[in-house]
Amino acid sequence: MSSEAVLTARDLGISFGNLKAVDGISLDLKPGEIMGLVGPNGSGKTTLVNLVSGLYRPDRGEVRLGGRKVTGLAPHHLARLGLNRTFQVPKPFHTLTVRENVELAAFYTRQEPHTAEKALEFTELAPLADRLAGSLNVGQQKLLDLARALATGPRILLVDELGAGLGPMELDQVAAKLLELAGTGVALLVVEHLLAFLNQLTSRVLVMNAGTRIFEGKLAAAAEDPLVVEVFLGG
Amino acid sequence: MNLPGAQKGWSPDMLEFSLIAGILFGLFFALVGMGLNLVFGVMRIVNLAHGDFMMLGAFGAFWAYNLLGWNPLVTIPVQGLAFVLAGMALYYLLVPRLVALKDFEMISLVLFFGLSQTIEALAVLAFGNNPRSIFQPVFGQAPVHFLGRTFPVAWPVSAAVSLFFLILVYFYLYRTRAGYATRAVMASRDEASASGVNVDRISALTFGLGLLLASVAGMLSLFMLGSVSPDFGGNITITAFAVIVFGGLGDPVGTVLGGLLYGIGLMVMESYLSSWANILPYVLLLATLLVKPGGIMGKEVRHV
Numbered sequence: 001m002s003s004e005a006v007l008t009a010r011d012l013g014i015s016f017g018n019l020k021a022v023d024g025i026s027l028d029l030k031p032g033e034i035m036g037l038v039g040p041n042g043s044g045k046t047t048l049v050n051l052v053s054g055l056y057r058p059d060r061g062e063v064r065l066g067g068r069k070v071t072g073l074a075p076h077h078l079a080r081l082g083l084n085r086t087f088q089v090p091k092p093f094h095t096l097t098v099r100e101n102v103e104l105a106a107f108y109t110r111q112e113p114h115t116a117e118k119a120l121e122f123t124e125l126a127p128l129a130d131r132l133a134g135s136l137n138v139g140q141q142k143l144l145d146l147a148r149a150l151a152t153g154p155r156i157l158l159v160d161e162l163g164a165g166l167g168p169m170e171l172d173q174v175a176a177k178l179l180e181l182a183g184t185g186v187a188l189l190v191v192e193h194l195l196a197f198l199n200q201l202t203s204r205v206l207v208m209n210a211g212t213r214i215f216e217g218k219l220a221a222a223a224e225d226p227l228v229v230e231v232f233l234g235g
Numbered sequence: 236m237n238l239p240g241a242q243k244g245w246s247p248d249m250l251e252f253s254l255i256a257g258i259l260f261g262l263f264f265a266l267v268g269m270g271l272n273l274v275f276g277v278m279r280i281v282n283l284a285h286g287d288f289m290m291l292g293a294f295g296a297f298w299a300y301n302l303l304g305w306n307p308l309v310t311i312p313v314q315g316l317a318f319v320l321a322g323m324a325l326y327y328l329l330v331p332r333l334v335a336l337k338d339f340e341m342i343s344l345v346l347f348f349g350l351s352q353t354i355e356a357l358a359v360l361a362f363g364n365n366p367r368s369i370f371q372p373v374f375g376q377a378p379v380h381f382l383g384r385t386f387p388v389a390w391p392v393s394a395a396v397s398l399f400f401l402i403l404v405y406f407y408l409y410r411t412r413a414g415y416a417t418r419a420v421m422a423s424r425d426e427a428s429a430s431g432v433n434v435d436r437i438s439a440l441t442f443g444l445g446l447l448l449a450s451v452a453g454m455l456s457l458f459m460l461g462s463v464s465p466d467f468g469g470n471i472t473i474t475a476f477a478v479i480v481f482g483g484l485g486d487p488v489g490t491v492l493g494g495l496l497y498g499i500g501l502m503v504m505e506s507y508l509s510s511w512a513n514i515l516p517y518v519l520l521l522a523t524l525l526v527k528p529g530g531i532m533g534k535e536v537r538h539v
Contacts, residue, residue: 053429055428074428074433074434074435075425075428075429076428076429076430076431076434079429079430080431084429085429087425087429090426091422091423091425091426092423092426093418093419093423093426093427094422095421095422096415096418096419100415104415104416104419104430104432105429105430105431107431108416108430109430109431110431148426148429149429152429152430152431
């Protein structure tokens with residue numbers, strides 16, 4: 001496995017009015033690496049995911065995929081270059097079946113047709129493949145969103161609060177799946193409130209508060225960091 | 236109470252006539268609503284100039300008939316292609332800039348209202364402020380007899396053209412790749428984009444398709460509604476809006492059902508309460524919003 005970073009973000013920033021939602025965040029991800037992204041509500045985690053995945057165009061900074069500058073490219077373009085993400089509140093294509101949702105993503109990112117079938121099996125949605133996506137429960141919709149992202153054949157996957165709304169059993173299963181993915185060389189950035197869940201995945205975290213990085217390093221060390229403790233316990 | 240239409244009394248013959256005419260008109264009104272609804276479904280923008288594009292389609296057919304001697308059925312594909320291209324150009328000109336704005340849904344209403352006023356004003360300058368119509372027997376002389384009733388031949392022809400385009404929309408949405416992508420964009424622009432769909436291209440195509448349907452519906456208005464003048468747009472936009480709200484905003488199947496029920500309702504009112512028929516779209520709009528805001532096909536609760 002190469003030790004070159006597949007994803008590099010440098011000094012990313014975006015403001016909404018007077019609010020600096022993300023203010024100078026940098027990060028590197030290597031193939032197969034999992035990095036946790038934590039922080040209180042409103043600290044800019046999802047905004048950062050939106051910046052990297054192309055949903056928002058950053059005011060400053062740059063994003064590179066394996067050395068290629070991709071700042072400001074639209075999400076469909078980045079999806080075809082192997083960068084994808086899941087959504088905190090997934091909105092699957094409710095008038096399409098589960099299989100059609102996933103096949104659409106594979107088709108428009110020019111993947112082999114069997115990529116869609118593999119994604120359905122990986123997420124264990126194959127038995128539900130012919131149901132309308134709108135009929136799934138919240139947990140199943142989250143898995144479908146993951147399957148949709150996987151069907152695009154990502155080398156980098158940004159996972160935005162996949163754990164929220166899942167039960168303890170499902171959480172363990174999902175954690176095992178994400179580890180399996182990383183084992184195949186996919187780089188993962190995992191936004192998560194559930195630290196126990198994150199702890200199963202990785203020891204490396206980036207902690208954000210008010211749009212800025214307040215800590216980067218081991219999850220265990222973060223728990224001892226006075227600033228992190230203050231932010232999390234509302235000092 | 237002695238309403239004007241009530242004097243005609245309830246005759247089963249008239250009811251039968253109203254129902255059959257209502258279905259013919261209903262298909263036409265479904266087409267009137269469909270273009271507006273597709274654009275709304277994909278972009279969450281109400282194209283307030285929808286009726287004005289219909290007016291342009293009607294005038295296009297009128298001039299093609301009078302200057303070139305084209306049968307309106309010949310005009311449809313030629314003019315339709317022009318409207319698709321114009322719609323795509325208009326999309327790329329207006330919408331990406333619009334979406335970049337903060338309050339874009341609100342501003343889009345103002346923009347398309349302005350577009351509607353501009354088109355109407357230019358049409359008055361270009362065509363004069365007169366109602367225009369095409370000689371009805373352009374589709375043939377003989378009236379049509381059906382189930383013992385007699386209809387102008389233009390009615391079933393218009394209904395058949397409407398049905399053809401509704402089926403075409405169905406095949407596009409449910410049987411083609413671009414149609415699947417269009418339905419994906421209707422469900423969620425962000426997820427569609429993350430699935431590799433070029434949302435701008437699909438939206439532009441849908442906007443073009445919306446204008447194509449408007450141009451056909453406008454041409455048919457010359458026969459179904461008698462005549463078309465440059466100020467035709469405002470009222471027919473409201474009718475189209477009533478049909479799609481009644482059927483369920485963003486739902487193409489709902490629009491067909493909404494159009495059919497509207498057409499039948501209108502014909503029944505024309506038969507029995509003719510002087511009240513003009514308020515039908517407004518009553519329908521109000522009643523839908525008060526009783527079942529999601530429309531007949533909609534769920535009770537709005538999706539968040």
